[in-house]
Amino acid sequence: MEYKCDLCQKIISGGVLPYSKHVEEHIIELIKIKHPKWVEKDGLCRQCYEYFKKELSGNK
Ligand SMILES: [Zn+2]
Numbered sequence: 001m002e003y004k005c006d007l008c009q010k011i012i013s014g015g016v017l018p019y020s021k022h023v024e025e026h027i028i029e030l031i032k033i034k035h036p037k038w039v040e041k042d043g044l045c046r047q048c049y050e051y052f053k054k055e056l057s058g059n060k
Pocket residue numbers: 005006007008009010044045046047048049
């Protein structure tokens with residue numbers, strides 16, 4: 001099954017990380033600030049998840 005990450009516009013197949021309970025609330029908040037049109041239903045890929053996770057810990 002193919003999945004398009006709305007944040008980086010990449011098509012990912014296999015090993016995707018659509019939005020799930022693993023994604024912390026703070027990460028979702030940060031993504032919404034940078035991507036106002038994004039909603040958690042859209043999901044995100046692992047790369048974006050890691051990116052925002054890093055961003056979050058670096059911006060304290
Ligand atoms: Zn992505």
